[in-house]
Amino acid sequence: xxxxxxxxxxxxxxxxxxxxxxxxxxxxxxxxxxxxxxxxxxxxxxxxxxxxxxxxxxxxxxxxxxxxxxxxxxxxxxxxxxxxxxxxxxxxxxxxxxxxxxxxxxxxxxxxxxxxxxxxxxxxxxxxxxxxxxxxxxxxxxxxxxxxxxxxxxxxxxxxxxxx
Amino acid sequence: xxxxxxxxxxxxxxxxxxxxxxxxxxxxxxxxxxxxxxxxxxxxxxxxxxxxxxxxxxxxxxxxxxxxxxxxxxxxxxxxxxxxxxxxxxxxxxxxxxxxxxxxxxxxxxxxxxxxxxxxxxxxxxxxxxxxxxxxxxxxxxxxxxxxxxxxxxxxxxxxxxxx
Numbered sequence: 403x404x405x406x407x408x409x410x411x412x413x414x415x416x417x418x419x420x421x422x423x424x425x426x427x428x429x430x431x432x433x434x435x436x437x438x439x440x441x442x443x444x445x446x447x448x449x450x451x452x453x454x455x456x457x458x459x460x461x462x463x464x465x466x467x468x469x470x471x472x473x474x475x476x477x478x479x480x481x482x483x484x485x486x487x488x489x490x491x492x493x494x495x496x497x498x499x500x501x502x503x504x505x506x507x508x509x510x511x512x513x514x515x516x517x518x519x520x521x522x523x524x525x526x527x528x529x530x531x532x533x534x535x536x537x538x539x540x541x542x543x544x545x546x547x548x549x550x551x552x553x554x555x556x557x558x559x560x561x562x563x564x565x566x
Numbered sequence: 567x568x569x570x571x572x573x574x575x576x577x578x579x580x581x582x583x584x585x586x587x588x589x590x591x592x593x594x595x596x597x598x599x600x601x602x603x604x605x606x607x608x609x610x611x612x613x614x615x616x617x618x619x620x621x622x623x624x625x626x627x628x629x630x631x632x633x634x635x636x637x638x639x640x641x642x643x644x645x646x647x648x649x650x651x652x653x654x655x656x657x658x659x660x661x662x663x664x665x666x667x668x669x670x671x672x673x674x675x676x677x678x679x680x681x682x683x684x685x686x687x688x689x690x691x692x693x694x695x696x697x698x699x700x701x702x703x704x705x706x707x708x709x710x711x712x713x714x715x716x717x718x719x720x721x722x723x724x725x726x727x728x729x730x
Contacts (some may be wrong), residue, residue: 408576408579408580408715409576411573411576411579412573413574415572415575415608415609415610416569416572418609418610419610419613427607427656435619440613441609441610441611441612441613442609442610442611442714443607443608443609443610443611443616443618444579444607444608445578445579445582445605445606445607445608445609446582446583446604446605446606446607446619447605447607447620448605448708448712449583449604451607452607454607455715456610456611480604527711530705530708531699531702531703531704532701533697533698533699533700533703533721534694535697536695538696539696539697540695541694541697543611543693544694548612557697563618
């Protein structure tokens with residue numbers, strides 16, 4: 403993997419589960435939405451640096467990524483834990499989380515979806531593949547714990563176009 | 567992500583593309599096979615530490631993982647570049663690469679598939695999910711370059727049970 407991208411991996415993965423990362427997406431009308439993610443995979447696929455994120459089809463973000471095929475992953479700076487926690491519990495359909503938390507959106511370098519200025523690391527990603535979690539291949543305990551509503555995740559494989 | 571696992575990530579991802587990592591699998595008869603991988607994703611999924619590997623259905627390794635649902639990923643030590651390069655070009659159906667290169671297999675701690683003693687880092691993984699690359703969602707240039715034989719990868723999501 404590109405050494406520059408790889409250098410960010412430890413901090414990214416260590417913050418992934420706690421407090422979480424901020425996934426930013428935009429719909430075709432140009433509206434942005436933010437959600438917190440606690441899962442994700444980073445590495446190389448199809449010779450590209452890739453960030454894989456998982457989004458349930460019921461999420462507002464799902465609609466947005468389907469429309470734009472792009473997203474940014476933003477690694478929060480210290481002191482942003484409360485924001486990250488809240489962005490994981492409220493839907494963007496009900497509240498404009500970006501406005502509510504005074505998050506500043508900045509133009510990305512390679513895609514239309516912006517990045518969050520207050521964050522420390524920014525990944526700009528273009529969706530190169532997507533797959534649906536296959537219900538019949540989900541272990542029974544995971545199914546019971548994570549999919550009581552059968553809203554199986556879409557896995558978006560995003561080519562990392564740049565990170566900084 | 568578990569700090570212990572995360573600490574190994576930089577070295578693992580930096581060796582992934584060059585020279586590559588060694589993926590070890592075992593069939594139900596207890597025979598092991600090794601192949602070189604240049605792609606893979608590491609992170610958290612379903613609250614588990616996960617190593618995702620991609621194996622074409624035509625590969626000997628594919629048959630082995632399908633039979634055992636386990637694999638180990640072994641990060642080569644310095645000086646193993648030649649072995650890694652060769653293990654990526656010959657099929658285990660034709661040559662016993664483990665014997666040919668005097669690789670020493672050691673009992674893993676949590677699974678039946680062994681690890682390669684000469685390597686530096688060992689991931690023991692249990693398959694928790696698998697997905698098939700979806701041909702109609704593969705970008706045309708990737709399709710042409712990587713799938714002229716239509717042998718689309720199976721993506722194995724392995725829970726990292728331990729790493730050392």
